Amino acid sequence: MLDHTPPGPDAPASKTRPRHGGHRDRLRERAAKGGLDALPDYELLELLLFRSVPYKDTKPLAKDLLARFGGLEGIGAASHEAIEGQVARSMRYAVGKATRAVALDLQLIFDVTRRIAREPTEKRPVISSWTALLAYVRVALQHEPREQFRVIYLDKKNQLILDEVQNRGTVDHAPVYPREVVRRALELSASALILLHNHPSGDPTPSRADVEMTKQVVQAGRPLNIEVHDHLVVGRDGVASFKQLGLM
Template identity: 80%
Template sequence: MSDAAPAPLPAKSRNSGHRERLRERAAKGGIDALPDYELLEMLLFRSIPYKDTKPLAKDLLARFGSLEGIGAASHEAIDAQVAESLKIVRGKQSRATALDLQLIFDAARRVAREPASKRPVISSWTALLAYVRVALQHEPIEQFRVLYLDNRNQLILDEVQNRGTIDHAPVYPREVIRRALELSSRNIIVVHNHPAGDPTPSRADIDMTRQIVAAGHPLNVSVHDHLIVGRDGVASFKQLGLI
C-alpha cells in the first residue's frame, strides 16, 4: 500500500464570488439588464474557469467594436486578442476560447435566421432587416447574396452568389435568374454589403440591379428589392424608388 499523499484538489477560483454575484444579477434582472462587457464576461466563464474574464471581455469589445464585431471576426483575430489579453502564448487555450466564442455567435446567427425562414419574408420586414444585418453588417469583404422566395414569398434559399474584395463582388445577372428557375422561385430579393459602412447605392449597384430585373422580366422572375447592408444601416432600392 502506498503512503503517498492524495493529489490536492484544485484551489477554488478567487473569482468565484464575483462570478456568482454576476450570475445572481443576471437571474434577477434578466440578461438584458447586463451591459455588453458583462454578458461577454459570463460567456467566457466556461472557456476560462480560473481567471478574471472581465479584462478580456473589455479588450475584445475595444478591439472589435461590438458584440456583432466579435461575431464577425476571424478565428485568428480572436485567438490573437485572447492571447494578448491573457498574456499567454497563442496555443490550446487561446484557440479553444476563440472557437467557443465563434460557436456562440454562429448559434445566434442561426436563431436570427429562423424568423425570416419560417414566415413570409416580404410581410416580415423587421425580421428580414434583422437577418440581413446579422449576416452582413460586419463582413470585411463585399458579398453578394440572393434570397429566393416561393409564390407565397416564403424563403426557399439564401444563397451566396459571390464574394469579392473590400469594395467589389462580381455579379452575373443571368446566373441569378437561372438559379431562380432551378429553384422554382418567381420572386427574389438581392442583398449585398458595403464593408466601408455607407449603404448608399452606387451607380454600378443601380445598373447591376436593372440588369437583373431585365433578365428576369421575360421569365416572370420578379426582383422584389435590393438591400445594401452597411454599418450605418440598410438601404432599400424599393424604398428609394430605384425598383
C-alpha cells in the same frame, strides 16, 4: 508571476476553483437578480467567457474583444482567425488549443443568434415579414469586414428557399454575375429573389455600380418570370432598400 496553468486531474480540490470565483459568483448573482439586460456588454461577454476560460479573469479579455471588434455584433461577424489572434494577445497565449476553444465558443453563440433571427423568415412569407427580414440581414451582414453579395431565393408564396452567399470580395467590392444569379434561381425553381449586400464603410447608400448591376439582374430575370423584389444594402448606419428609394 501567477501560475494560470489549469490544474491536472489529481490537483487538490482547493485548486480546482477559479481564482476569480468570488467575482464570478457575484456577477452571476447580479445577473440572476437584475436580469441580463441590466448588465453592460462587457459583463455579458464575461459571463459567456466563464465557460471557455475557467482559470483566468475574463474581464480584460471581454473589454479587449469589444474594443477590437467594435461591439458584440462585430465579434459575431469576426473570423475565427481574428478572434483567436485577439484572444492570444489579450491572454498572452500562443495560438493553439486554448484560443481555438474561446473562438469556437463565441462563434457558436453568435451563430445560434443569427439562426434565431432567421427563423421568422423561414416560417412565414418573407415579404409579409419585412421587419423580421430586416432584423435578419442586419445580424447577418451589418458588421462584416468585407463586402459580401447574397441572394435570398423565394418560392411562389414568397417563402424562403435559400439564402446563399454568391460572392465574397474586398473591403469595397464583391463581384456579381447577373446571369449566374438567374441561373441559380432556375436550378432552385425560385419565382422571386431579393438581392443583398453590405457596405463595410458603414454607409448603406447604393453606388452607381450597385444600381447598374441590379438593372442587369432584373433584365435577365424578366423573360423567365423571375421577379426581383428588392435589393437591400446593409451598413452599420442602417439598411437601404432600392424599392423604397425608387431605384427599381
